[in-house]
Amino acid sequence: MRALTVEEARRRAADVAVRSYRVEFDLTGPGDTFVTTSRIRFGSDSGVTWVDVKPERLISVELNGQALDPAQLDGGRFPLSDLQAENELVVAAEMRYAADGEGLQRSVDAADGRVYTYGMSSLESAPRYFPCFDQPDLKAPYTITVRCPEDWVVMGNGAATRTAPGEWELAETKPLSSYFVTIVAGPYHQVRSEHDGIPLGLACRQSLKDDLDRDADDLFRTTREAFDEYHRMFRQRYPFGEYWQAFVPDFNLGAMENPGCVTFADSMVFRSQATEAERSTRARVVVHEMAHMWFGDLVTMKWWNDMWLNESFAEYMAHRVSEEATSYGGTWTDFAFVRKWWGLQTDQSSSTHPVAPDSLKDARQSLDDFDGISYAKGAAVLKQLAKYLGDDVFLEGVNAHLEAHEHGNADLHEFIAKLTEAGAHDLGTWSDQWLRTSGLDTITVERTAGGVVLHRKSPDGSRRLHKLSIGGYDETGAGPIVDLTLDQDSIEVALGNDCAVIVPDANDDTWAKIRLDATSLANLPAVLPTITDGTTRAVIWNSIRDATADGELDPRQALGLFLTTIQHEDSDIAAGSLVRWLEDRVLGGYLDYDEYRGPVADALSNKLARTAPGSSLQLITARGVIATTDDAEWLKSWLEGADSPAGLKIDADLRWSIVLRRVRLNAAGAAEIDAELARDKSTEGVNQAARCRAALPDGKEAAWTRIMTDPTVGVKELLAAAEGFWHPGQAAITAPYVRQFFTDIPRTGAIRAGMVIGLTVHRIAPRFAIDADLIGPAEALIADESVVPGIRRQTANFLDDLRRAVEVRRSFG
Numbered sequence: 001m002r003a004l005t006v007e008e009a010r011r012r013a014a015d016v017a018v019r020s021y022r023v024e025f026d027l028t029g030p031g032d033t034f035v036t037t038s039r040i041r042f043g044s045d046s047g048v049t050w051v052d053v054k055p056e057r058l059i060s061v062e063l064n065g066q067a068l069d070p071a072q073l074d075g076g077r078f079p080l081s082d083l084q085a086e087n088e089l090v091v092a093a094e095m096r097y098a099a100d101g102e103g104l105q106r107s108v109d110a111a112d113g114r115v116y117t118y119g120m121s122s123l124e125s126a127p128r129y130f131p132c133f134d135q136p137d138l139k140a141p142y143t144i145t146v147r148c149p150e151d152w153v154v155m156g157n158g159a160a161t162r163t164a165p166g167e168w169e170l171a172e173t174k175p176l177s178s179y180f181v182t183i184v185a186g187p188y189h190q191v192r193s194e195h196d197g198i199p200l201g202l203a204c205r206q207s208l209k210d211d212l213d214r215d216a217d218d219l220f221r222t223t224r225e226a227f228d229e230y231h232r233m234f235r236q237r238y239p240f241g242e243y244w245q246a247f248v249p250d251f252n253l254g255a256m257e258n259p260g261c262v263t264f265a266d267s268m269v270f271r272s273q274a275t276e277a278e279r280s281t282r283a284r285v286v287v288h289e290m291a292h293m294w295f296g297d298l299v300t301m302k303w304w305n306d307m308w309l310n311e312s313f314a315e316y317m318a319h320r321v322s323e324e325a326t327s328y329g330g331t332w333t334d335f336a337f338v339r340k341w342w343g344l345q346t347d348q349s350s351s352t353h354p355v356a357p358d359s360l361k362d363a364r365q366s367l368d369d370f371d372g373i374s375y376a377k378g379a380a381v382l383k384q385l386a387k388y389l390g391d392d393v394f395l396e397g398v399n400a401h402l403e404a405h406e407h408g409n410a411d412l413h414e415f416i417a418k419l420t421e422a423g424a425h426d427l428g429t430w431s432d433q434w435l436r437t438s439g440l441d442t443i444t445v446e447r448t449a450g451g452v453v454l455h456r457k458s459p460d461g462s463r464r465l466h467k468l469s470i471g472g473y474d475e476t477g478a479g480p481i482v483d484l485t486l487d488q489d490s491i492e493v494a495l496g497n498d499c500a501v502i503v504p505d506a507n508d509d510t511w512a513k514i515r516l517d518a519t520s521l522a523n524l525p526a527v528l529p530t531i532t533d534g535t536t537r538a539v540i541w542n543s544i545r546d547a548t549a550d551g552e553l554d555p556r557q558a559l560g561l562f563l564t565t566i567q568h569e570d571s572d573i574a575a576g577s578l579v580r581w582l583e584d585r586v587l588g589g590y591l592d593y594d595e596y597r598g599p600v601a602d603a604l605s606n607k608l609a610r611t612a613p614g615s616s617l618q619l620i621t622a623r624g625v626i627a628t629t630d631d632a633e634w635l636k637s638w639l640e641g642a643d644s645p646a647g648l649k650i651d652a653d654l655r656w657s658i659v660l661r662r663v664r665l666n667a668a669g670a671a672e673i674d675a676e677l678a679r680d681k682s683t684e685g686v687n688q689a690a691r692c693r694a695a696l697p698d699g700k701e702a703a704w705t706r707i708m709t710d711p712t713v714g715v716k717e718l719l720a721a722a723e724g725f726w727h728p729g730q731a732a733i734t735a736p737y738v739r740q741f742f743t744d745i746p747r748t749g750a751i752r753a754g755m756v757i758g759l760t761v762h763r764i765a766p767r768f769a770i771d772a773d774l775i776g777p778a779e780a781l782i783a784d785e786s787v788v789p790g791i792r793r794q795t796a797n798f799l800d801d802l803r804r805a806v807e808v809r810r811s812f813g
């Protein structure tokens with residue numbers, strides 16, 4: 001099916017004005033399908049258009065009382081002609097439930113056999129479960145009814161009322177874009193509350209009831225705190241009535257900002273212990289989705305090239321509001337370690353793009369831009385903008401923008417216009433430097449005879465202006481922080497050239513590659529642990545990680561810095577991020593796995609012995625130990641409740657990570673996996689078992705076949721299997737699959753749709769095969785235009801990482 005192009009969308013938006021939708025869902029039938037009837041009232045200027053519908057079977061189409069032939073459906077579009085000025089279209093279709101998280105997803109809970117559904121409409125998915133004009137700038141109010149089993153509840157964009165047993169009606173909504181329409185229907189567990197006149201609700205599967213109930217106060221508190229802060233910042237109140245947060249199964253993003261009924265991946269209902277960092281991350285997702293109620297839902301982009309206006313804004317607000325108004329702190333340190341690191345890598349990849357691209361991709365290609373640029377770089381750029389303009393001007397512009405376009409659509413030019421009216425000057429230059437170009441400057445520091453000089457090197461002629469701070473630290477981690485504006489290629493800094501360590505952008509304000517000088521690098525092992533600001537430590541580690549990836553810094557030196565400083569690291573965000581980096585990139589990537597695994601395991605074991613019982617740091621360190629130790633017997637004793645660290649609860653998910661490690665060490669097999677699944681008969685247990693089975697030496701072939709050829713595997717189970725497949729300790733066993741990836745993966749584009757395609761490629765590309773001979777096959781796949789965009793994009797990311805790892809090994813191997 002072809003994807004909607006921007007030209008088609010513009011033409012249809014000019015021709016068609018949608019007045020209202022009335023959509024009836026009948027979910028009472030048996031089997032894999034359901035029936036939807038959309039009644040759409042719309043005006044037309046040109047007399048011809050089409051409606052989007054991707055059914056299993058089109059039952060009937062009636063336009064202004066005239067029956068049309070369903071056989072006219074062509075590639076997801078039903079052509080409409082002889083339109084009047086005002087029209088009524090009624091389309092009835094048999095639809096197939098989605099198994100890939102897009103459309104109307106239907107999942108069966110392994111714990112109890114109960115069935116849960118929810119709608120995910122983003123990008124091209126809405127016509128997979130209801131006929132509509134599927135583009136962001138054709139908004140209309142929706143009235144939705146649902147027939148379903150009598151023991152179900154229904155939630156959606158409008159407040160739900162049960163009109164009869166098994167029959168529900170959702171209140172008419174404000175004008176909505178098709179991509180954020182949803183229904184959530186099933187025997188969900190619900191928790192209700194209220195704040196400031198807004199009815200609040202939480203929902204999840206029955207099998208997660210106790211876990212959600214335990215955290216309901218925490219989730220409601222964050223929601224209340226964020227509503228208060230948004231109501232302080234924005235002149236419009238939350239406009240969509242009730243506010244439900246539904247935690248749903250097999251969800252393949254973090255969350256989706258459906259007005260009035262946000263859907264979240266239900267992995268965010270913590271059934272096992274979570275670290276403070278994970279709780280804080282979940283709070284930020286809550287706050288992020290709430291920001292979308294204004295940016296995205298109240299005012300919506302016209303086309304997907306301005307998706308950054310949604311995501312960058314929500315991402316910036318999520319961190320800002322979490323830090324300033326919720327009970328969770330350390331937000332910007334987390335941003336630096338996790339989100340910014342993601343964006344910095346993306347901005348140096350072959351697939352980077354401007355934050356606000358001019359290029360007018362079609363709807364399907366736009367999916368690829370839900371990446372580190374649209375989220376992290378855009379958020380960092382908005383943070384710079386707010387600092388540059390001052391908060392009064394920034395918020396005045398934002399509010400004027402929201403008021404001018406409420407319940408409508410707007411683009412970047414209109415946003416810039418409102419900021420300018422609010423008092424901003426010369427935003428054209430700023431926009432060209434930060435939004436219209438891709439790539440990033442490198443900022444280096446030089447100690448001269450008389451002092452310190454900061455240098456800016458641009459990959460293009462952008463001459464980006466940076467507002468940043470430079471820290472100069474002595475052996476005790478103390479020292480001055482100097483603010484400056486870097487508006488030329490070299491600038492003197494008021495710092496002594498005898499500082500032990502000099503850190504450009506010490507507060508992580510700008511967007512650039514940061515490089516430390518040789519003296520600072522040499523002093524880091526001693527000085528890094530004494531620097532108390534976690535964000536500055538994150539800036540240093542991002543510089544170290546980036547210089548390593550660029551082949552400028554010996555990976556053994558980077559690893560050495562980790563080994564000497566990890567004992568002193570008290571942030572679970574830092575420890576968790578660095579261990580993940582070692583697992584993903586360093587051990588088996590830049591460095592030989594067998595040679596360097598042991599020192600990492602020893603360092604983490606030493607740290608584990610000294611962390612406070614029951615602390616987040618203990619939990620995150622224990623996970624690192626489990627992933628790296630080769631002492632399978634020690635881990636077995638943890639499972640048996642003996643010899644595990646005091647205060648560490650060996651709960652369901654920690655048990656599974658131990659089983660996974662024991663499988664990889666050849667100390668456990670299918671019997672141990674089956675026994676664990678017998679203890680944990682949940683959906684989560686099924687997914688964990690899939691991860692472990694893919695790690696079995698004799699389970700590789702079955703896992704590979706499922707991943708590459710089976711369209712029926714649930715999203716989470718599929719991704720778990722892909723995660724279990726590759727491990728540097730199993731290089732000999734997986735060697736035959738390395739080249740097979742390039743021949744098999746293109747076919748997955750034919751058996752799956754949407755986001756899950758790229759998510760699978762990201763996990764199943766052979767990332768520990770550091771072999772220059774793979775560059776050719778990867779290039780050929782990327783160049784093959786018959787392969788779906790998501791596969792080529794993720795293979796391009798794989799190739800970028802491969803090239804870097806090959807280069808690092810060539811330089812330092």
Ligand SMILES: [Zn+2]
Nearest residue numbers: 288310311314
């Ligand atoms: Zn978002």
